[in-house]
Amino acid sequence: MSNQSNRTKVITIVVLFIAALGILAAVFNFNQKDNAVSLETGQPAPDFTLTTLDGKQVSLSDYKGKVVMVNVWASWCQPCREEMPSIQQAYETYQDQGLVVLGVNLEEKRVPIQGFADTYGLTFPILLDETGNVGRDLYQVKPIPTTFFIDRDGVLRHKAEMPMPFAYIDNIVKPLLEAGR
């Protein structure tokens, strides 16, 4: 083998490998790009704005300084119905100490949700996510119910993908309320 062909070999190998690694890196990045917004605990929770059942515009950032539970739910989901009383109980127990519950309803209509809220006696704000932009896309909720716990600084502290008994909520919310006092 002459020097000439050795040079060609080296160049060919280098070019092919850079191309292959480039393709793999690109593919890998495309798959990562779905998570443009980080939903890691310890990171700031992404802000959103939605309309409440009463027709008010509400943003997550409105509640800076409070502990926020963002509960993503729907009335056709049985575990969601199961945990509603404990969420309402937590809200009643701790709202004076600075707990806010935002019930983000996924893709349902106003009248049936109103009936549901009346039936369960829900007093916390219920937000209408009619297109699923917030729950499905921004917060990437897969199973419902999913609840996000956000501290007073707007940082995501915990994510629960299950129906929560009151004791469970209590365990998470209490330290968050005491922090940053």
Place this chain on the structure above:
Amino acid sequence: MQQAETQKQKKQKSIFDHVWDFFASVKVAIVIIIALALTAILGTIYPQENAIPSPNPQFYYFDTYGKTGDLYYRLGLSDMYNSWWFLTLVLMLAISLIICSIERIVPLYKSLKNQPVARKVIAIRSDRLYASKAVAAEADLDLLAEQLKKKRYKLRREEGALLAEKGRLPRFGAYIIHIGLLIIIAGVFVRLIPGAYYSDMVWLKAGERKYVDEVGFGLQNNGFELEFYDKAQTRVKKYETDVAVYVGDEVKAKEHLIVNEPLKFNHTLIFQNSYDPNPMFKRGKVELTDKKTGKSYGTFEIDFNDPHQTYQAGEYTLTMINYYPDIKVDPDKGGVFTNSRDPYNPGLQLSISKPGMAPQTQWMMPLAPFVEEMLGQDYQFKLQLVEVELFNMTGLRLQKDLGIPVVYAGCAVVLWGLVLCFYFQHRRIWARLEDGVLHIGANTSKNWIGMGKEFNKATAPLGIEPVAAKPKLKSKAKAPQQAAPQQESPQQEETTQSDASQGKEGTEQ
């Protein structure tokens, strides 16, 4: 394959030489192909994630296939064709194809380009097709050249020598196949470019519009027709959708979609794929009557998908206390809930009042007209659907794949290469005058019988008796070769083989 090289080169090989030799090895290529085949088989044990009827693969595999399904999901086999290791294998195959081809194309091309017209007589004599003319002159060469021209050979002449050649490109057929395979691989990778590939279902209710960001437009269902052959509605005759394509709020295309005749928009095919066999309630006209007297108080219109909070029927106001689009009775706890957000089986709890009258609460369920008896109630009013419009959801499939034209182009190149390989041959005829004797030898990449016929036809005008091709040499005393065994290398033809040991001589006149 590489022994010759190792013999020649005792010097240190660089890392690049090692990598090159690894990818230039046919054994390695075969191992990669087998590995790809085995992984592809693994990928078919359970359906891939893009083919499961569930948005939650993390539960679906466990729920449907149990522990092995869960393992399958956690090993990443459920989305194998997008996994880094499968794509790495495919890329390794591509690199192997490129390097194997370069390794063989370059010497072949060079030797064919540089082949001399005047070939050694000893080499011509050892050709499988060989004939000679004892008393010959330059005129015989001219005559032979003329014959070969008729047969569309490309001729090169020198003093007392001739080289006729045709079908050099088919010698490269195998590499053309390789290039085609590389194009196919490229087409597969095009799919991974964001926006180049999309395949999913869109379910549309009557009048509903949905935007699909991935393909950059929205679809609106402007009417869905469903027809059956029989009254019992068991055999469907046709289902068709009037669909409108929206970009922003602008209609860009309209089409009456029928099965198998997709609408193409923005490189995306929109197919009428299916429909939901369970009808939904769209709108209805409800009449409020007095149950005892049958007197009608008035009617109101209700949109079951998105009802209002209050309705007016004559002087009565009806307020929706509860609305369940798809009402079900909870068998464990009693009570009712909605099973989905779509109005398959609406349940309305209404409070009916007028000034100076205590509100009456009544249930109404169009699919359960005897709800009153079921609940053991005695209602004052009768709520009756006098008009109702049902509809079925239409299921459209969106299919976008920019890689397909690339894959087809690759297939075409592969086919071209196959045709070159199988139906064309690289034929060469050498002639040499030496001491008044004309030696004619011929070589072909395949089809020696056809070559022989052509050879004899060309030599007949020179008064040469027909010859038959000698059987293939099975000499074990071959010099070590560098080329692949199935490829008779061009250099080899220049190496003189003494067939004296074989005792095989061409039939000479």
